[in-house]
Amino acid sequence: MTVIIHPTYFPNIAHFIAMVRAKNITFEMQDNFVKQTYRNRTYIYGANGKLMLNIPVIYSQKNRQKYSDVKIFNEEKWQLQHWKSLESAYKTSPFFEFYEDEIKPLFFEEAEYLLEFNIKCFQVICECLQLELETSKTITFEKKVKDKTDFRFLVNSKIETIHNFETYTQVFSNKLGFINNLSILDLLFNEGPNALNYLESQTISIK
Numbered sequence: 001m002t003v004i005i006h007p008t009y010f011p012n013i014a015h016f017i018a019m020v021r022a023k024n025i026t027f028e029m030q031d032n033f034v035k036q037t038y039r040n041r042t043y044i045y046g047a048n049g050k051l052m053l054n055i056p057v058i059y060s061q062k063n064r065q066k067y068s069d070v071k072i073f074n075e076e077k078w079q080l081q082h083w084k085s086l087e088s089a090y091k092t093s094p095f096f097e098f099y100e101d102e103i104k105p106l107f108f109e110e111a112e113y114l115l116e117f118n119i120k121c122f123q124v125i126c127e128c129l130q131l132e133l134e135t136s137k138t139i140t141f142e143k144k145v146k147d148k149t150d151f152r153f154l155v156n157s158k159i160e161t162i163h164n165f166e167t168y169t170q171v172f173s174n175k176l177g178f179i180n181n182l183s184i185l186d187l188l189f190n191e192g193p194n195a196l197n198y199l200e201s202q203t204i205s206i207k
Contacts, residue, residue, distance in 0.1 A: 011184055
C-alpha cells in the first residue's frame with residue numbers, strides 16, 4: 001500500500017502509524033500552506049498537560065503561498081524555546097538521553113524553509129527508530145488521488161479524528177493520565193526501541 005501524507009513537524013503518532021503500516025510514502029509537496037495545522041505545530045506532554053510547540057512562519061493570508069515556499073521566522077528564537085520545552089518535559093523519561101544526540105542538532109542549526117525542516121525531522125526520527133521507508137514526492141497537486149490511500153486529512157489539527165491507541169507509560173501520566181496521539185517524540189522518549197513495535201501494532205481508520 002502507498003499512502004499520500006503531509007510532512008509535518010515531528011509527526012504525531014497517527015501520522016507515523018499510517019506511514020509504518022504502508023511502507024511506501026508519498027509526501028504532498030505541492031499544496032498551499034494553511035495555518036493552524038500540523039504543518040508547523042506538534043504537541044508534547046508537559047508538566048501541566050498537553051503543550052503545543054509552534055514554529056513561527058513568514059506568511060500572509062492575502063497572498064497564497066505554496067507550503068514549499070513558506071519560510072520560518074527565526075527572529076523569535078523558537079528553536080531554543082522548543083528544545084528547552086522538550087528537556088523540561090522529557091529529561092526524566094527513560095530514553096531522552098539515548099536519543100538526545102540525534103535530535104538536539106535540529107534545534108541548533110538554523111532552518112530556513114518549513115517543509116525542508118519537517119522532512120529533516122522525519123528523517124532523523126526514522127534513523128532513531130531504525131525504520132526504513134520508501135518515500136517519494138508529488139510533482140503536481142491532485143485533490144483526489146486514485147492509486148494511493150489518502151491520509152492528508154491528518155494534517156488538520158482543528159477537526160481531528162478521535163484515535164483510541166493503546167496506552168503506554170508517559171512521564172506525567174500518574175499525575176494527569178494518558179494523553180493520546182502526541183508527537184512521535186513522546187513515544188520515542190518514553191518507549192525507546194519498543195516505539196516501532198508499538199506503531200506496528202496499532203491501526204488507523206481512513207476518514
